[in-house]
Amino acid sequence: MLDLVNNMKARGEPFALATVVRTVSLTAAKAGAKAVILSDGTMTAGWIGGGCARSNVLKAARQSLSDGQPRLISVQPKDVLEEQGLKAGDAQDGVLYANNMCPSHGSMDIFVEPILPRPQLYICGASPVAVAISAIAPRMGFFVSVCAPSADHTLFEGVDRLIDAYEIPPESGGNRYVVVSTQGRGDTAALKSALSSPSVYVAFVGSRKKASVLKEELAAAGITPSLLETLHAPAGLDLGAITPDEIALSIVAEMVEIRRRGQRQPDTQKQEGTI
Known part of the structure; x- marks a missing residue:
C-alpha cells in the first residue's frame, strides 16, 4: 500500500487514507487497518472492515476530498449511541457518529485524511x-x-x-x-x-x-x-x-x-x- 500511496502522490492524484484508530468489542478490522479511497468513493487498496463501517467511511472520504477537511467517524451500535444521548448523523467534539447495524455490535473509530496534491x-x-x-x-x-x-x-x-x-x-x-x-x-x-x-x-x-x-x-x-x-x-x-x-x-x-x-x-x- 505504501508504494501505491507514494505513486499517487507523485502523480498528483487526490485520495483519502482511512485508518482504524480504535475498536471496542468484536469488529472485523482492528486498530491500524488502512484503506486508500479515490475521489469517486472507490476503495482501491486496503481494508477497514465490512459493510457496517464501509459505507460510512466511503461517504466521509468523498466529503473530505471535497472540502479538504479530515474526519473522525465513530461507528457504534444504536443502543450504545442512545446511551450517550446520540444518534446516527450527530457530530460532537469533532467526531461524527454512525450506526453499526452488524450482528457483531462492535464499535470502530476511523480517521479519514484527505491527501490532496499541491495546486x-x-x-x-x-x-x-x-x-x-x-x-x-x-x-x-x-x-x-x-x-x-x-x-x-x-x-x-x-x-x-x-x-x-x-x-x-x-x-x-x-x-x-x-x-x-x-x-x-x-x-x-x-x-x-x-x-x-x-x-x-x-x-x-x-x-x-x-x-x-x-x-x-x-x-x-x-x-x-x-x-x-x-x-x-x-x-x-x-x-x-x-x-x-x-x-x-x-x-x-x-x-x-x-x-x-x-x-x-x-x-x-x-x-x-x-x-
Missing part, C-alpha cells in the same frame, strides 16, 4: 512582479514552476521547477493556476500557452487597455471567446496595490480566495455536519 502555479515571465509571486506562492502551498528564458532563471530562488521559454507542459494537470507577467516580452506567446488547456485561474499582469489589445490578437489567432472570458486582467484583488510586492500579494490573495472558495463553512454548519 500547480505556472509563472510566465521574469518581471519584478513574477519574481515577487515566486517568493510568496510557495508559502501558500503552491507548487511553483517558472516559464521564462533560461537567461532569466537566476532571478528566481526556491521555486520547484524552471522551464525554458513560455511553453507550459501539456501534462500540467487540471488543478492549474497561471500568471502571465512577461512585461512586453512574449506576452502573446505566453497567453496562448496559458490558455491552451483548462486552468482554475489564468491572469495577466498589465493594464486593462493592454489586456484588451492582446485579447483581440488572441481572438484573431483562434483562441475562442469562452477561453478569453476566463482571463483575469488586470490580475489580482483590488487592494490599491502599487509596488511589485503589493501587486504580487494581490494576485496570490486572489488565487487563495479561488482555491478556498466553498471549502470554509460557518462553525455551526461544521458542528452539524453529517456523514
Whole structure:
C-alpha cells in the first residue's frame, strides 16, 4: 500500500487514507487497518472492515476530498449511541457518529485524511512582479514552476521547477493556476500557452487597455471567446496595490480566495455536519 500511496502522490492524484484508530468489542478490522479511497468513493487498496463501517467511511472520504477537511467517524451500535444521548448523523467534539447495524455490535473509530496534491502555479515571465509571486506562492502551498528564458532563471530562488521559454507542459494537470507577467516580452506567446488547456485561474499582469489589445490578437489567432472570458486582467484583488510586492500579494490573495472558495463553512454548519 505504501508504494501505491507514494505513486499517487507523485502523480498528483487526490485520495483519502482511512485508518482504524480504535475498536471496542468484536469488529472485523482492528486498530491500524488502512484503506486508500479515490475521489469517486472507490476503495482501491486496503481494508477497514465490512459493510457496517464501509459505507460510512466511503461517504466521509468523498466529503473530505471535497472540502479538504479530515474526519473522525465513530461507528457504534444504536443502543450504545442512545446511551450517550446520540444518534446516527450527530457530530460532537469533532467526531461524527454512525450506526453499526452488524450482528457483531462492535464499535470502530476511523480517521479519514484527505491527501490532496499541491495546486500547480505556472509563472510566465521574469518581471519584478513574477519574481515577487515566486517568493510568496510557495508559502501558500503552491507548487511553483517558472516559464521564462533560461537567461532569466537566476532571478528566481526556491521555486520547484524552471522551464525554458513560455511553453507550459501539456501534462500540467487540471488543478492549474497561471500568471502571465512577461512585461512586453512574449506576452502573446505566453497567453496562448496559458490558455491552451483548462486552468482554475489564468491572469495577466498589465493594464486593462493592454489586456484588451492582446485579447483581440488572441481572438484573431483562434483562441475562442469562452477561453478569453476566463482571463483575469488586470490580475489580482483590488487592494490599491502599487509596488511589485503589493501587486504580487494581490494576485496570490486572489488565487487563495479561488482555491478556498466553498471549502470554509460557518462553525455551526461544521458542528452539524453529517456523514
